[in-house]
Amino acid sequence: MSRVNIEITLGVLLVILAGVFVIVYGLQEEQRMEEFVNHQQAQAIEVGAELFDNNCSGCHGKQGEGVPGLCPPLNDRYFFDERVKEVGWSGSLEDYVVATVSSGRLNSTRPELYAGQGKPAMPAWSEDYAGPLREDQIRYIAAFVMNWESTAPDRGQAPVLAGPPVGTDITIELPEGDPVKGEALATAQACVGCHVNTATGPAWPPSAGVPGIGERAGTRFSQPDYTGTATSAEQYLFESIVQTNAFVVEGYPESLMPGNYSSALTAQDAADLIAYLLTIK
Amino acid sequence: MNKSLDLQDMRKKAGEAVDNRVRIITAGLGLNELRAILRGDPPTEKPNPRYRVHTTSFLFHIRPRYYEKGATIFNHTFRLGFFTAFFFFVELFTGLILMIYYTPSPAEAYNSILNLLSNVPYGKLLRDIHRLGAEAMVIFTALHMLRTFLTGSYKKERSFTWLTGVLLLGITLVLSFSGYLLPWDQLAYWAVTIGTSMAEAAPLIGEQLNLIARGAPDIGAGGLLRFYLLHVVLLPLAAVLVISIHYYKVSREHGISLPAHLEEGDVPADVKKQAKQRIDFIPDLLTHEVFLTALGLFILLAATIFFGYGAPLENVANPQVTPLDTKAPWYFWWLQGMLKLGDKTLMGIILPTVLVVLLVGIPYIDRNPYRSLYKRPLAVGLGIFFVAVLVALSYMGLPQYGIETPAATRIIQDLAPEEGIGPLRSVPFDQLQTGVYEVGEEVPRDLCPNLDYGCPALTGVFRDFSERITYASTTEELENYQRLPNADAVMVIEDWQEGLKKVTLRISWDDPVSGKRQTYEKHYFVHRDRERG
Numbered sequence: 123m124s125r126v127n128i129e130i131t132l133g134v135l136l137v138i139l140a141g142v143f144v145i146v147y148g149l150q151e152e153q154r155m156e157e158f159v160n161h162q163q164a165q166a167i168e169v170g171a172e173l174f175d176n177n178c179s180g181c182h183g184k185q186g187e188g189v190p191g192l193c194p195p196l197n198d199r200y201f202f203d204e205r206v207k208e209v210g211w212s213g214s215l216e217d218y219v220v221a222t223v224s225s226g227r228l229n230s231t232r233p234e235l236y237a238g239q240g241k242p243a244m245p246a247w248s249e250d251y252a253g254p255l256r257e258d259q260i261r262y263i264a265a266f267v268m269n270w271e272s273t274a275p276d277r278g279q280a281p282v283l284a285g286p287p288v289g290t291d292i293t294i295e296l297p298e299g300d301p302v303k304g305e306a307l308a309t310a311q312a313c314v315g316c317h318v319n320t321a322t323g324p325a326w327p328p329s330a331g332v333p334g335i336g337e338r339a340g341t342r343f344s345q346p347d348y349t350g351t352a353t354s355a356e357q358y359l360f361e362s363i364v365q366t367n368a369f370v371v372e373g374y375p376e377s378l379m380p381g382n383y384s385s386a387l388t389a390q391d392a393a394d395l396i397a398y399l400l401t402i403k
Numbered sequence: 404m405n406k407s408l409d410l411q412d413m414r415k416k417a418g419e420a421v422d423n424r425v426r427i428i429t430a431g432l433g434l435n436e437l438r439a440i441l442r443g444d445p446p447t448e449k450p451n452p453r454y455r456v457h458t459t460s461f462l463f464h465i466r467p468r469y470y471e472k473g474a475t476i477f478n479h480t481f482r483l484g485f486f487t488a489f490f491f492f493v494e495l496f497t498g499l500i501l502m503i504y505y506t507p508s509p510a511e512a513y514n515s516i517l518n519l520l521s522n523v524p525y526g527k528l529l530r531d532i533h534r535l536g537a538e539a540m541v542i543f544t545a546l547h548m549l550r551t552f553l554t555g556s557y558k559k560e561r562s563f564t565w566l567t568g569v570l571l572l573g574i575t576l577v578l579s580f581s582g583y584l585l586p587w588d589q590l591a592y593w594a595v596t597i598g599t600s601m602a603e604a605a606p607l608i609g610e611q612l613n614l615i616a617r618g619a620p621d622i623g624a625g626g627l628l629r630f631y632l633l634h635v636v637l638l639p640l641a642a643v644l645v646i647s648i649h650y651y652k653v654s655r656e657h658g659i660s661l662p663a664h665l666e667e668g669d670v671p672a673d674v675k676k677q678a679k680q681r682i683d684f685i686p687d688l689l690t691h692e693v694f695l696t697a698l699g700l701f702i703l704l705a706a707t708i709f710f711g712y713g714a715p716l717e718n719v720a721n722p723q724v725t726p727l728d729t730k731a732p733w734y735f736w737w738l739q740g741m742l743k744l745g746d747k748t749l750m751g752i753i754l755p756t757v758l759v760v761l762l763v764g765i766p767y768i769d770r771n772p773y774r775s776l777y778k779r780p781l782a783v784g785l786g787i788f789f790v791a792v793l794v795a796l797s798y799m800g801l802p803q804y805g806i807e808t809p810a811a812t813r814i815i816q817d818l819a820p821e822e823g824i825g826p827l828r829s830v831p832f833d834q835l836q837t838g839v840y841e842v843g844e845e846v847p848r849d850l851c852p853n854l855d856y857g858c859p860a861l862t863g864v865f866r867d868f869s870e871r872i873t874y875a876s877t878t879e880e881l882e883n884y885q886r887l888p889n890a891d892a893v894m895v896i897e898d899w900q901e902g903l904k905k906v907t908l909r910i911s912w913d914d915p916v917s918g919k920r921q922t923y924e925k926h927y928f929v930h931r932d933r934e935r936g
Contacts, residue, residue: 129694136697151524158521164930171928
């Protein structure tokens, strides 16, 4: 055989083999694409979890348990079964989450239960509406939230208080407070979301020459621009919690802080919180 | 009547008519001639119709009529030039199909790749081959150039061909690099950000150059569109033009050079005569090219389908997050290495320009008339030295060289890199047993004694973590940034959601300089269905 003949034979063989490769590969394409979609979905949930942790958990809770009076739970049976019907949303729940996260919420849909953090009740998160997140990131967050569907517990509707609400009168005698319980409450009520984790409200911990909230409370009520009625550090903190507009620290708008803590806390809760705040010097 | 029934005459006439049609299509080759070609017989007519094709047909007029036998010896050319061109055509073909599915905008680019991978049959294969073809084209261009240099084939009448070759090297590199940005993932975004920031160092026009390349101070929609148009229109057109010139010089003017010993060596006259024998394009060279094409396609498919070559895809580009280990594509590592050695303008602009001028100037600088390796020791020595320097610079371009990443960051990044999979993320989901694992004196043989088969992969990762912390904590000879005195470290695994766990890695240590307690902490969420490599 001449070289030409050998090359023609070998070449034909190679082309046939390559053709077989392509066919065998093609037979597995359906499966490969399906696997890729699964990997992609898993990765979306992972990235969404991280974004939720960094951006949403301050108000909606680390595990999406929500904060009574402030933000609704998302890891909740009611949310998955009823929420879309309640608001009359025509699309899927996932789209509802994307839409809500993107544009935020000007007014709470259930102000008596979840007042949100003032106006707007929930800020817009999408870049399109001056928020910090891209559209794909919001999709990832929605994928993460939707992943609670199979395990979401029934959390009931209204927050249950252990006693009568504390009310707005700051002159009443409060019971002895426990700073450890107060710290847990500060996390459960998501106070830390605005006062520690982000700069939405005045920061509690000391920073850059400004002392902590426990120290500030002791001097604030004697300042000339003070507009409230407190006469002690305890009373000042008490007033800040239950009468949120009595005095607003300079640089923050009125009604930024939810005004419903007088009905969402018992006297013991308020005392615990105050005891905890006084320890932050 | 009688005449019209003459069957033989009819057959002859029909045969002539068919033959005529065939000749029109094949630009002059008749049926007999085609048969002779396939059988390996000599030409059937005079003058040789196989040569005539080269003037009558457009596609054949750019092909050589023949090459000299000595020039076609395999270990003289290694077919490097052929394969460079082959990969270019592979890129054109796969690129054209990929263009169907691609949208050049930051909002859509990454999604269009995901769609290609998840929803287009053969989409992944096309992308993998396109990427492999691009890298192979860079390699083969460089090797082709090295071969031409070593065989001294750039001299005299071939000096202009060398110049077009240097141009093609540049076009190939920029083509490859411009394609790098298009997937719009972290890898692409930051590699190109580094690449274009070099342009900024150019004196006087740097800022403008950078603006022109990026379309804005930072790469965004404008930059992506510019790179896309460069990649799919301007550079391919330029490449087709310069390849045509380059190839025409070789195929129609001076041919492939003979090996030096056959041209200028002390060999018998009959050997020289034999080396100058003609190998005709039809059928020998043509068959050989078709064979090499089949071989090339076979290798490309085998490499992607069976040897797991794949084009990487990282997370979507995020201008706010610079990944820890950012690096240029491997064929620019030498440049990244140079940048670490000194001033941006000197190392990133002036020296590379000098390099290009030197490459272009080689045929005019090197006045040595000989081509044999032995008769030009200086040129060959310099060539080898240059390749060695490139390799060394490339090594220095790696993130491992000359960048002082603090120990805690380094350890955690190595276990669970920001991009890609890494040891932690490749642990099977069932082995991620919830718990708090503290780095202490000794690592238990198995972290999960309550599991039937234990958790060897998780234990391995934890042992690695533990050993590196202990080493950094107790070895005092290390540089300050590598030390973690009095380190405490912990790995926490929590159940987070259905099919989702949270892994926290935390290291605390006393800063060796200030003595202050420092903490570095990273969280990872790991899903059951994620890719584990």
